[in-house]
Amino acid sequence: MIKLASSAIAAFLLMGTTVSAHGNITSPPARLPGPAMAQACGQQAVNKVLQDGTIPLENLLPASESCNLFLCRGALFADNPTQLQQFSLGQTINFTAILPIPHEGPANVSIVNTATNSMIGLPLLVFDSYADENLAVLPANNTAFSVTLPEVGESRELEDACSGEENAGNCVLQWFWFGTQAGQTYESCVDFVLV
Structure with a gap:
């Protein structure tokens, strides 16, 4: 019961703070922070993400070299096995993003190999101009x-x-987005396996 309550509180914090934040993916379910991220990146980084679920990478300071903020904003699969999605080759996947504070810049969605933090193939979707605050x-x-x-x-x-x-x-x-004028980077990762 305590585990369920703390998970519900974390989800509430993430949902409740996004209205004044910048942007992230809400569907399919993206990686969230947890104990493994705290061990790699420090509890302060986890607390910041819990306070603002759409915080840019530049507002997080890794506690050690074991923290890779430029891979899924430091969130780790170890904290997210229940978020794992099953997709098939050729399948179309629908995404939903929230962008309470837009920052114009490039964005893309790519398949990334987490072992090497490298893209597999070409980006699946590219925006040359995304979230333009002038619109x-x-x-x-x-x-x-x-x-x-x-x-x-x-x-x-x-x-x-x-x-x-x-x-x-x-x-x-x-999902990777860089707000050019703001100089801010946003990432969300959806774990998946092919079936």
Whole structure:
């Protein structure tokens, strides 16, 4: 019961603070901070993310070299096994983002191998100009968009790295956005395996 209550409080904090923040992915479920991230990045980094679920990377200071903020904003799979999604090659995945404070700049969604923090193939979606604060209304595709995974046989690297439950935590769909004028970086990661 205590574990459930603390999880509910963490979720409430993340949801409640996003209205005054910058942006993140809300669907599919993205990695959240937890004890493994605290061990790697320090409790202060976890507390900051819990206070502001859309905090830019530049507002987090890693506590050690074991913290890689430029991979999923430091969040680790060890804290998120229940968030793991199952996708198929050729599947289209719908995303929802919240952007309470827009900052114009480039954005993309890519498949990232977490072991090497490198992109598998080309980005699945690219925005040359995303979340432009000079627009009266943001385009609908800034907060509701989709990506389609490569078809069978298009990427052997993807199939090898991401197939099956034994590869859980190896692959993420990473939403990456850099607000050029603000000089701020935002990331959200969705863990997945191919089935």
